[in-house]
Amino acid sequence: MSITVVVALKVEDYGKVEASFNQRKDAREAAGLEVNLYRDMGDANRAVVIGSAPSKEAFFEFMTSPEQQEAMKEAGIQGPPDLTFLEG
DSSP states (O other), X not given: XXXXXXXXXXXXXXHHHHHHHHHTHHHHHHTTOEEEEEEOTTOTTEXXXXXXXXXXXXXXXXXXXXXXHHHHHHHTBOSOOEEEEEOO
16 A cells, blocks of 8 residues: 655755756656655745655655765755655
């Protein structure tokens, strides 16, 4: 059973985040993540990723990988993401 994840990110530049997100599509798919990126209409410095993951463990394995950590740094992600996990 998969879970739903909601990831809120504080960002410098949504365009940089979007470009990085698009480049990491294959890596996300390999990890079993099916997510979409959204721009917060009320806050230009906030992006939200919503989708599914096989499990919390699989999600954390992907997010803590050196490759993903570097991609987030280069994309201008500011601070740790705000994570919400949903089931049902």
